[in-house]
Amino acid sequence: MSLVVRGAIKDYDWGIIDGLARWSDGATGSPQAELWYGVHPGGPSPLVDSQGHTTDDDLARHFDVESIPLLVKLLAAAKPLSVQVHPNRSLAAHGYAAQQTGEESRRIYSDPFEKTELLVALQDFEAFAGWRNQTESIAFLSAIEALNPGLDLSEAKNELTHGNFKAALPLLIQANTSTIIRTLAQAAESIGLEHAQVVAYEIVIKEYANDAGALITPLLAYLALSKGEAVFLPAGVPHSYIRGIGVEVMTSSDNVVRLGLTSKPVFVDHALMAINDDLQPQVMRTHIGDLIWPVNAPFVVRLLESGTERMPTGAYRIALAIEGKSSIVFEDAEIMIQPGRAAVMSAHDPDADVEAHGLVAVIQSTILTQA
Template sequence: MDRLTNTIRPYAWGSTTAIPTLLGVEPTGEPQAEMWMGAHPGAPSRLDRGTGETTLSDVIAAGPERELGAAAVAKFGPRLPFLLKILAAGAPLSLQVHPDLAQAKEGYADEERRGVPIDAGHRNYKDANHKPELICALTPFDGLCGFRPPLEAAELLAGLGVDSLEPYVDLLRAHPEEAALREVLTAVLTADRAEMARTVTEAAAAAERLGGPYKPYASLVHDYPGDPGVIAAMLLNHVRLQPGEAMFLGAGIPHAYLDGLGVELMANSDNVLRCGLTPKHVDVPELLKIVKFEPSDPGVLRPEASPEGEEVYETPIDEFRLSRFLLAPGGAPQVLADGTPQILLCAAGSPQAGELALRPGQSVFVPAGEKVELSGSGTIFRATVVV
């Protein structure tokens, strides 16, 4: 078992205070958006087994079956198939979707054949993997997830009283659900930018004035003035998670995180196609291939407790499995013995993993087959795989 040293990514949308508060350190004044725990090549965790600091990715590469277990290597290959993060949104993230596995493989191979540089701003596929993800709230957490039913979206847009939105309202009311959503999203993202900027300004002013169900969308224009993603966001469900609640995001589901601190677990990929709320590249034709144009219930997840005390967030994905342990003072230790790799993250309190005392924000890597005992008091999240 190894204590991990992790990289904090300073993306512009990050909160300046949430991660420092969790870690118990002074804020730097700069945004701190994500802390990565895992073996992603972009920012692998670091550890020291007595011979100097190295990366978790190098440790796994030197002995995949020893670190990950034979079953995980046989199923996912010689790599850690998940990435665990602490995510702190101080401003809205981009409105985005992720491809499924077949789409990712095809898109990546196509861009490789065409010689698109991996770091090019217009590149869509950074790898050949899908990116399902799960976000679990540590504080009240606001997000957008999945399309509203078209008639509900039409009522929301109509209620703003903005004349330039009327054609979208008519489309949403007149066509079958899939066609309506596709036509309206396409029209919004391909509209004349100057005209759309005026529409966004009028819609945001109306949303600010009306409040209520419009409140989550009114704030978007402060961060992304004139961005067509502000209108596209109104097609989506608004979700507020309370601490301990989670949301699963599968392939093709448009979503954005708006505000809050959470634990995020995802397949080890960096494939993102953006719909708006971003200065970055938006590839509308490719995006339209990936988006699932169907209304969906965001489906707030609550953990299911096992007799052993582990609370599991059930998802349809094998690359990752998230659970948590709420350790009470004086309670019986929790013994974890598994043939799969694990990352344990302390989210609250002062628990122990084996002989290692943990503080909030600290994490450890547990190789496959190694038994670890959790004791003390606090909250520990466990990330592993399903084999």
């Protein structure tokens, strides 16, 4: 009928200390970055029994990625995650296959699937997403030059003038020094960027002054989301979440190709292959209760605070309780979910209604399955 799961926790170093405690096992005194709800082999969700206790069973033992094509996460970022891009379907499939045959000896891809993601803010959330506008990007690089006598970024600026942001990236990575990185915030201020952006660059300097990828952040657009607002990032759009707490919904993939701001491996060559300059992030100024339905997303999402939402049979569905207790009502049964727990329904499970008594994220795949 429906399985109830809890999130599989990830303690990446960029997480907020105890940032996910209210949705997991509680405080650990260390960074808590993500809780995963899905069947991805990187963190299949543990099942919870009818008494609410965690079992040693997990969701991946019951369903495969065909039945559960989405991965949902609660994410808590204290400092910028890597500047990253996700591969589309064809790049992921080819890249993963090349690793399996040994043709590619580096471990770049985690699985053969496209990763397309949506972040819905649960509180103020900041990110770099997509390209900054051309004029501002060029002005930013000129301001960096002015603060670093002898530095010549004219080749990178020339690429930007022709709209070729991708070609400017390796040039900036080559030019990088920690002295230059330390001028990012001042450069941002000198071209009149708002205070929040200057602060974002101060964070980059504090955390990543020796990271070659830090110098590409001036090319990325700054984005501030309020609670209930969202950004959809199709595969191919470069981004870096800066800080905040949110719900993330994505195709069931962990394929992250990094360009910088990370201690993990960086694969600039593959990131450049993955970037698609024709795509932009979709920023959605939605409110709690609105349907979030990005163009070309294989899912719809609604954060519901009260009232009811129907989740019809025929597609994968998941309801994740965030605050208060919500109920999942079937024709002949009702289950209650506590914060941090999610009810998971495959396409073959019957119609269900979510009754919200507090905040619940309702996520439905738009890929219908034949009964």
